[in-house]
Amino acid sequence: MSDSFKVVFKGELVPGMEEPAVRGELLRLGFDERQVQSLLTGRQVTIKSNLDAAKAERYRQRLQAAGLITEVVAESETEQVMAVAPSRREPVIADTASSAPPYVGKTSASASGRRSSRIRFTGDGGEYFGIWIVNILLLIVTLGFYAPWAKVRNLQYFYGHTLLEDTSFQYLADPWVIFRGRLVALVALVIWSVASSFFPLVAMGLLVLFVPLLPWIIARSLKFHAINSAYRNIRFDYTGGYWQAVQVIYLWPLLAILSLGLLIPFSAQRWYHFLVGNMRFGASEFNLNLSVGAVYMLFLRMLGVLLGCAALGALLGEVVHEALAFVLAIVGYLALFGYLLAGIHNLVMNATTLESHGFESQLGKRRMLWIYLSNSALIMLTLGFYTPWAKVRMARYRARCTQMLIHGDLDGFVAGQAQHAGAVGLELGDVFDVGISLV
Numbered sequence: 083m084s085d086s087f088k089v090v091f092k093g094e095l096v097p098g099m100e101e102p103a104v105r106g107e108l109l110r111l112g113f114d115e116r117q118v119q120s121l122l123t124g125r126q127v128t129i130k131s132n133l134d135a136a137k138a139e140r141y142r143q144r145l146q147a148a149g150l151i152t153e154v155v156a157e158s159e160t161e162q163v164m165a166v167a168p169s170r171r172e173p174v175i176a177d178t179a180s181s182a183p184p185y186v187g188k189t190s191a192s193a194s195g196r197r198s199s200r201i202r203f204t205g206d207g208g209e210y211f212g213i214w215i216v217n218i219l220l221l222i223v224t225l226g227f228y229a230p231w232a233k234v235r236n237l238q239y240f241y242g243h244t245l246l247e248d249t250s251f252q253y254l255a256d257p258w259v260i261f262r263g264r265l266v267a268l269v270a271l272v273i274w275s276v277a278s279s280f281f282p283l284v285a286m287g288l289l290v291l292f293v294p295l296l297p298w299i300i301a302r303s304l305k306f307h308a309i310n311s312a313y314r315n316i317r318f319d320y321t322g323g324y325w326q327a328v329q330v331i332y333l334w335p336l337l338a339i340l341s342l343g344l345l346i347p348f349s350a351q352r353w354y355h356f357l358v359g360n361m362r363f364g365a366s367e368f369n370l371n372l373s374v375g376a377v378y379m380l381f382l383r384m385l386g387v388l389l390g391c392a393a394l395g396a397l398l399g400e401v402v403h404e405a406l407a408f409v410l411a412i413v414g415y416l417a418l419f420g421y422l423l424a425g426i427h428n429l430v431m432n433a434t435t436l437e438s439h440g441f442e443s444q445l446g447k448r449r450m451l452w453i454y455l456s457n458s459a460l461i462m463l464t465l466g467f468y469t470p471w472a473k474v475r476m477a478r479y480r481a482r483c484t485q486m487l488i489h490g491d492l493d494g495f496v497a498g499q500a501q502h503a504g505a506v507g508l509e510l511g512d513v514f515d516v517g518i519s520l521v
Contacts, residue, residue, distance in 0.1 A: 086157045087138040088131035093124035094151040104149035121150070131157060198442065199488055203481035205243035207471030213239055214470040230260035240477060246313065246486060254317070255310035297327030308361065322360035330356045347377040354430050363436060372433040380429055384421045388414045416455075420447035423454060431484065440487035445480065453479055 095104055101122060108118045121127060129152065130141055138154045145152045217232035234257045241253040277285040301322050308320035334349035351374050358370040395410025424445035431443035457472035 085134065086131075087133050087135055087154050088157050089129045089133070089138055089141045089145070089152050090155050091121065091127045091129055091145070091150050091152045093126060096146060096149045096151055099149035107148040108150075197488055198485045199247055200485040201481040202245040203240075203243055203474075203478045204245060205239065205474045205477060207474040210239060210474055211470040227261075230257040230264060233257075233260065240473075241311065244477070244481060247488075249314055252312040252315070253310060254312055255306070294328075297324055297331050300331065301327045304357070304360075313363070316364040319362040320360055321362060322356055326356055326360070347381045348374050350381075350426075351377045358430065358434055366437050369435045370430065370433055371435060372430060376429060376433070380421070380425055384418055384425070387417045387421070390414075391417065416451055417447075419454075420451040423447070423450040438489040440489075442485050442487060444483045446483070449479070 095101070105118050105122065108121065129145070130138070133141065135154070142152045142154050213235055217228070217235060220228040221232060234253065234255050237253040237255070241251040244251050274285065274288055277288055301320075301324060304322060305320040308318040311318045330349075330353045334345070334352045338345040338349040351372060354372060355370050358368050361368040391410045391414030395407040395414070398406040398410065424447040428443045428445055431441050434441045453476055457468070457475060460468040461472055
């Protein structure tokens with residue numbers, strides 16, 4: 083009996099499903115327009131081969147829910163031998179229509195090793211400018227009430243143009259949920275402003291209340307962003323709790339201050355473990371294999387560059403001209419900024435794993451610094467109108483320098499239970515300017 087199966091689509095749609103509806107479902111699952119068009123021509127397509135019976139049935143059920151009638155067919159022994167004999171590689175997806183949907187993904191180049199898949203960003207500055215300028219105009223017309231819709235449109239654009247394995251990410255937040263959270267945050271801001279102006283003692287009391295509230299705001303913001311992010315219709319999640327947030331926001335930074343800065347790298351390492359170690363993709367956990375020693379080494383290099391520039395600047399200032407000391411101080415600051423932009427991101431990303439998969443980031447410190455400085459200059463020179471191109475430029479570079487090291491098949495992930503979280507924590511973070519970033 084055959085132990086290998088394939089999923090075959092013979093061109094028939096589920097009764098009652100109209101082609102436009104099927105097209106929409108397939109696009110939602112991650113197919114692109116060209117692949118959807120190929121599937122809807124009515125020709126027979128082998129969507130995925132060399133599967134065990136359970137996985138083949140899961141594929142069939144997913145595709146039927148999208149409107150395609152597919153069959154699970156046992157592969158012959160000849161087909162199985164041909165699939166693995168040439169180079170012991172996992173088979174490429176067979177497709178008689180010469181178009182393999184990204185929904186089932188590409189298989190690894192080696193049955194025992196990893197293959198790299200580079201992230202791609204396909205956005206265009208001119209295209210994004212249309213979204214950006216319309217958002218600004220609507221914000222002005224609605225006196226700012228359009229902000230939740232503007233935020234969702236922006237994130238949907240950048241998620242939708244960020245591709246892994248030719249499949250884009252998804253941002254699924256409901257603007258109305260954000261709007262309700264923003265109203266609560268706006269009321270809190272108004273109360274704070276009035277109290278600060280007329281009732282200083284009340285304002286101090288509110289500040290005392292805000293201190294224990296801050297960890298909750300940050301944890302809720304991270305969860306809200308995570309569960310509204312998805313890839314191949316599988317949502318992310320974030321499980322970091324309140325007391326974990328208290329430690330990384332208050333406890334470890336306080337110890338770093340009391341140690342006169344000696345524990346800053348340790349505090350940073352705990353912060354990134356809090357961010358990455360609590361992330362989930364479906365039912366799968368992210369792990370951060372980042373040691374305290376690695377963070378200390380990065381901080382020591384940053385300190386060495388800064389002190390070296392300071393010492394050289396002081397020497398040249400005494401011997402040649404004191405203006406050189408100022409120049410070297412700027413060079414040292416820029417070098418430190420480059421480490422912050424690229425070095426820390428690379429360190430954290432390269433230490434992150436998702437089950438048997440890994441990640442690799444190769445951002446260049448000087449290149450990141452140049453993009454940041456030139457973007458800032460062009461934004462100022464154009465009175466802000468270069469902003470869409472600046473954002474797209476940075477997103478494209480970061481994507482180009484990032485890749486996922488895939489072991490096996492990405493479709494081995496199983497979506498976790500549907501999660502729901504309110505947007506109040508997220509919007510309080512925005513109103514009170516609590517910046518939250520993964521790296």
